[in-house]
Amino acid sequence: MSGTSGTSSGTSSGTSAEHHYAHAAKRHYKDAVYLHDDGRLPNADYHFGFAVECALKSLLLRFTTATMAPKKQGKPPAKAPWVPDPATGGVSHEYGHHLPWVAADVALLTHGRSAARLSAALGNLTAFDSWSVHQRYLDGATVADADVSQRRTVAREILALHEQALITGRLQ
Numbered sequence: 001m002s003g004t005s006g007t008s009s010g011t012s013s014g015t016s017a018e019h020h021y022a023h024a025a026k027r028h029y030k031d032a033v034y035l036h037d038d039g040r041l042p043n044a045d046y047h048f049g050f051a052v053e054c055a056l057k058s059l060l061l062r063f064t065t066a067t068m069a070p071k072k073q074g075k076p077p078a079k080a081p082w083v084p085d086p087a088t089g090g091v092s093h094e095y096g097h098h099l100p101w102v103a104a105d106v107a108l109l110t111h112g113r114s115a116a117r118l119s120a121a122l123g124n125l126t127a128f129d130s131w132s133v134h135q136r137y138l139d140g141a142t143v144a145d146a147d148v149s150q151r152r153t154v155a156r157e158i159l160a161l162h163e164q165a166l167i168t169g170r171l172q
Contacts, residue, residue: 017068017077018061022166025054029159032152041148042140048151049131055162057081060095063171118171121161124154 032047057080060066066081071091085092127150135143165171 016061017081018058021054021058021061022162025051025058025159025162028054029155032155036148036152041143041145042135042138045131045143045148045151046136048148048155049128049133051155052125052128052151052158055158057095059162059165059171062165066095118161121154121157124157127151127154 028047029051032044032051035041035047036044060081061068064083066083068078068081069084070077071082080095082094083092084090127147130147131151161171
């Protein structure tokens with residue numbers, strides 16, 4: 001599958017949603033590394049999760065039929081990737097807004113491909129099973145350095161694969 005299914009609708013600069021997710025992934029990862037190196041674990045953890053989420057959404061939009069197009073004509077663009085039903089044009093599958101939806105859904109990226117490295121990296125996403133977008137509202141007292149370090153490692157690997165896919169145009 002080739003990937004230009006991310007729509008430019010609703011983006012501020014006229015570029016695709018996939019482009020915005022790709023750049024957001026890098027930005028959140030850099031912020032997370034900075035915060036982690038400074039010992040600011042709760043915010044680092046939060047940004048590592050968003051970095052992975054954005055990279056995976058970018059890959060979905062580039063390499064699958066997922067889109068951010070409006071679900072109905074005349075409506076605003078979708079807020080999360082979704083897959084159109086080829087028969088009806090309606091929604092076949094909708095991705096949630098945040099991790100950990102990726103556990104089963106990103107299997108679409110490796111289906112029918114010999115992508116052993118990607119499959120292994122996606123298997124490591126279990127590090128984010130207890131991650132939640134809602135942790136931004138918590139005091140951060142339960143965030144452990146070991147968890148953040150593990151998520152940093154997984155995020156680094158996912159972002160490296162994401163970057164390689166953007167350069168080569170293939171998931172490997």
